[in-house]
Ligand SMILES: Cc1cc2nc3c(=O)[nH]c(=O)nc-3n(C[C@H](O)[C@H](O)[C@H](O)COP(=O)(O)OP(=O)(O)OC[C@H]3O[C@@H](n4cnc5c(N)ncnc54)[C@H](O)[C@@H]3O)c2cc1C
């Protein structure tokens with residue numbers, strides 16, 4: 001069924017221009033000039049701010065002396081997904097946010113792009129920096145192939161474990177492949193990292209859903225321990241009339257298309273409304289504008305200062321002429337012949353403060369209005385995969401559906417460890433990587449640390 005009105009198709013060149021790297025790669029000259037600005041601080045605050053604690057001054061120093069291989073080794077030893085993190089990390093609030101240059105009133109060091117420069121130089125020349133460790137005879141399964149499982153599997157493979165990753169998707173990489181905005185990273189970038197991890201001897205079994213295609217008891221029989229890195233699930237529903245009309249999409253499902261389908265084949269309304277104000281909502285509206293939608297609205301029932309999206313992401317969407325309707329609450333999706341034609345909204349105003357300190361929006365009587373749109377995207381958070389998690393014997397969940405773990409990342413069932421979005425409720429790639437590595441250490445200790453060999457060439 002077609003949408004009420006669709007956005008005009010752009011030329012392939014326009015799509016590529018619109019989705020070009022938002023932080024373009026540095027040239028060798030730019031990298032060397034930028035590296036020379038670094039003060040190589042002792043107890044560097046950037047290293048402390050990075051969840052994987054990459055030794056930032058050390059890798060930048062190596063860039064400045066032309067030792068790109070050494071630089072990449074510093075990065076990838078601390079964070080095997082250092083390449084994608086260089087592209088997608090919110091560096092403004094992590095390493096670069098902590099840079100001492102701020103105190104001097106200068107621009108922070110461009111750490112993310114230097115990191116990408118060093119790691120790309122290895123990837124482009126197809127160097128394999130790490131080797132699989134000599135087999136210690138122990139087998140570990142990872143459920144999910146997102147950043148958490150990838151980092152866990154890579155660590156374990158370096159220590160001699162035989163690791164198999166199971167993922168229900170066709171392609172590996174989790175949201176790194178399917179979810180992160182195309183102007184930050186393409187699916188091919190993520191798949192290149194997957195290949196690096198495959199070369200460490202990690203086995204990938206795609207299109208296998210654990211709990212459906214393989215039952216837990218079989219997995220437990222075949223593997224000494226199991227890491228759960230299943231992330232979060234589908235986008236939450238709006239629970240409002242009209243939600244089942246054609247033209248209402250979940251944010252994750254919409255963004256996924258921008259990652260794996262040709263831009264020209266994506267179904268897009270001429271006018272699009274996105275409900276929510278997190279980073280995912282901002283990714284949706286920015287993508288919709290760049291795909292050619294004439295008008296794109298972001299709708300949030302509270303004020304701008306209460307949006308959970310990073311400020312710099314909101315600014316990006318503003319530059320793309322997205323219309324932000326703050327203090328606006330959607331009431332129902334309107335349609336004709338089963339297809340979206342509009343969104344009925346009311347204005348709100350800040351009410352009494354809630355316990356969490358966020359404004360309790362109150363409807364302004366008589367403020368109803370209709371927005372003519374052809375597509376509505378729900379970006380009100382992802383649901384936890386509670387049903388799946390509950391089917392693992394002994395696993396305990398927090399009230400918000402995330403998995404309870406101890407400081408070794410071990411769950412209530414000692415054979416199962418967990419990390420990433422399914423335990424932290426949805427953070428960043430770098431946090432999932434840090435979790436995966438910590439879980440690998442916990443898992444290794446529980447299995448008696450049968451490490452055999454050094455992990456680098
Ligand atoms: C739209 C969007 C944009 C984002 N943008 C950024 C960004 O710019 N920068 C950033 O740092 N972070 C970003 N993030 C967050 C980041 O993508 C996640 O924090 C990270 O991917 C979490 O990794 P994970 O391994 O825990 O889970 P995921 O990446 O979600 O991977 C989980 C994997 O488990 C698989 N799986 C689930 N259940 C099963 C099962 N039963 N059997 C087999 N496989 C299963 C899934 O198919 C999936 O591949 C974004 C997230 C979203 C949703």
Ligand code: SF4
Nearest residue numbers: 050085089094095112
């Ligand atoms: S991984 Fe991310 S936070 Fe850590 S140093 Fe690199 S860009 Fe900064």
